[in-house]
Amino acid sequence: MGTHLITGGGSGIGEAVAERLAARDEELWLLARDAGRAKELRERFPGARTVVGDLAEPERLSWALGHQALPDRLDSLLHIAGVVDLGGVGELTxxxxxxxxxxxxxxxxxxxxxxxxxxxxxxxxxxxxNSGAGLRAHAQWGAYAASKHGLKALADALRWEESGNGVRVTTVYPGRTATPMQVCVHQQEGAEYDPERWMTPESVAATVLAALDLPKDAEITDLSVRPRG
Known part of the structure; x- marks a missing residue:
């Protein structure tokens, strides 16, 4: 049984990953932005531990985690939470x-x-x-794509730095997925949302677990997954 800390475990892809790991009796630690959200996550995933920290204030994470219990070992750290705000470069503040x-x-x-x-x-x-936006940027996606391009660079640098310590680093680039974030994106685009057009969160979760379950003598570095059709 492994120990895993997940961000974004309350909805979408993060929730699907948490469900898959919980079904295997893995030990879950779920990051929550506040105490109320932590309580919701513990109710949603009985037996899971929670850690409170607001990703919107990264400069406070060290203080927040320093005042809470943390696992002694982590088999995986799963960065799944994210936000998106569309707009042209000439408009974004x-x-x-x-x-x-x-x-x-x-x-x-x-x-x-x-x-x-x-x-x-x-x-x-x-x-x-990550996102397909971490590999290519389109109009109105400048800020989001910049953050995701940066996330790719972070992963690539970390992989080189930690390879000698036995830490594997994987980036998954999902295409459009039927999640609450996708609903938000369609609202911003002024487009009709049809979840049947997109992948399910469970399909992306299966991709994440495939990377985790790979034998330790190998490493998936980058993996793209797209909706069919």
């Missing part, structure tokens, strides 16, 4: 840029830094659930 960069890039970097001792102890794995 620094506040919008900074929020997306904080949640999507700086917080994963800081959380990884804080938990590297536990990952090294277990020779564990860091998984970044």
């Amino acid at each position: 620094p506040k919008v840029w900074n929020h997306q960069l904080a949640v999507n890039l700086v917080a994963p970097a800081e959380l990884t830094r804080l938990l590297l001792p536990q990952l090294r102890a277990a020779r564990g794995q860091v998984v970044f659930v």
